[in-house]
Amino acid sequence: MEEKVLDTINENIEEVTEEESKVKYYPPKKRMKGGDLIFNICNGIFMLLFCVITLYPVVNTLAISFNDGVDAMRGGVHIIPRMFTTENYEIVLALKGISRGAIISVLRTVIGTLLALAANALLAFIVSQRKFVFRSQLSLFWVITMYVNGGMIPVMILYKNLHLTNSFWVYVIPGMVSGFNMLVMRTYMEGLPYELQEAAQIDGAGYMRIFLNVISPLCKPIYATVALFVAVGQWNSWFDTMLYNRMSDQYTTLQYELMKMLSAVTSLKGNASAATTGQSVNITPISVRAAATIITMAPIVALYPFLQRYFVTGLTIGGVKE
Numbered sequence: 001m002e003e004k005v006l007d008t009i010n011e012n013i014e015e016v017t018e019e020e021s022k023v024k025y026y027p028p029k030k031r032m033k034g035g036d037l038i039f040n041i042c043n044g045i046f047m048l049l050f051c052v053i054t055l056y057p058v059v060n061t062l063a064i065s066f067n068d069g070v071d072a073m074r075g076g077v078h079i080i081p082r083m084f085t086t087e088n089y090e091i092v093l094a095l096k097g098i099s100r101g102a103i104i105s106v107l108r109t110v111i112g113t114l115l116a117l118a119a120n121a122l123l124a125f126i127v128s129q130r131k132f133v134f135r136s137q138l139s140l141f142w143v144i145t146m147y148v149n150g151g152m153i154p155v156m157i158l159y160k161n162l163h164l165t166n167s168f169w170v171y172v173i174p175g176m177v178s179g180f181n182m183l184v185m186r187t188y189m190e191g192l193p194y195e196l197q198e199a200a201q202i203d204g205a206g207y208m209r210i211f212l213n214v215i216s217p218l219c220k221p222i223y224a225t226v227a228l229f230v231a232v233g234q235w236n237s238w239f240d241t242m243l244y245n246r247m248s249d250q251y252t253t254l255q256y257e258l259m260k261m262l263s264a265v266t267s268l269k270g271n272a273s274a275a276t277t278g279q280s281v282n283i284t285p286i287s288v289r290a291a292a293t294i295i296t297m298a299p300i301v302a303l304y305p306f307l308q309r310y311f312v313t314g315l316t317i318g319g320v321k322e
Contacts, residue, residue, distance in 0.1 A: 058297075061290045065089070069287035088291035097249060097257045105254040108171040109234040116230045117223060119176045124185030125211050130194070139186070142179035152243075159244060166248045171240065175233070181226045188222040189215060224307045232300055258292045265289075 059079050064072050068083035076082065092098070127135045150158070156165075164170040192215065200210045216223070238255035245251040266285045 061293050064287060065290035065294045067287065069284035072287045072290075073284050088287045089295070091288060092258070092261065092291045092295060095257055095261055097252050098254065100250065101252045101254040101257040104168070104171075104251060105235060108168070108237075108253065109231050112172045112175060112234045113227050113231045115172055116176050116178065116181070117227050120178060120182045120185055120226065121216070121219070121223065122211070123177065123182050124189055125207075125215060127182070128186045128189040129207075139183065142182055146179045156243065165244045166251070167245075168251055170244045171234070171237075171253075175230070178230075181229065185219070185222055185226060188219060192218055228303070228307050231303065235300060236296065255296060258296065262289055262292060 056079075060077070063079055063081050064077050065088055066084055066086065067077050067081040068085050069088060071077075071083045126132060127138055129135065149155070159165050159170060159174070164173065196214050196218075197210050200214050205213070236255060238253060238259050241251070241253045241256040242259075262285065265288050
């Protein structure tokens, strides 16, 4: 009889415990002080104004790009096109070398970014090693290259002697190693726990396996940041095309073709010649410049959301030390 009573009591205790575990605990809400409330309101207003100031030029350029060129000269186009048209994009996309330039720009951006990322990461890993004898001397050497260069004419002669002019590789090879990117990667790698490398060495891993399997997975945030820096630089570059591949149409780039078009449109004061589109049309430098800006900006804007989470991770990693 006593055993049945004890069993019944234990069952009731278990039921009560289960019910209490299901009950969620809501801590009492703290009342916000007057100073904190004013700070939050002012902070929200400031961030809203900052977003408007940042986004308005982009939205305004987009509206002008879809607005009639002659009407855009009157002004007053802000967020919404007053006379909607796609003629500006048709003019830009009808350029003779635009398709070839777009292909070369995509190739140089992809190949140049991958090779630059690999080269800088390997150099940063080598210089970040504590046992490397010349780590300080090499770091100083790359710092000097950030402030001193040979000049445009010597560089032009050097590239010509290396047979890099009038070739695709002039876009890729000279930019593979960057002192700034390498030092940024080295600093990030030095902040990683060195015990990870020692544990891998104890397990028999070599330096290359440590770099690929231990260091690189932890360096995704800095890799994404440097990759975006290099990709933006490669995509927006046109001056090297004018210097080294001006006489070779097969290696022209999108930015260089758009630069030539804007120069021609500006010099003609809004009258496009039939050499670009096959017929005379009424355009203005403002509208065509806006369309060209949107075309060149769109790929980078589309790429950024995929790398944003790595930026957030890169800002938080290393913020807390145990």
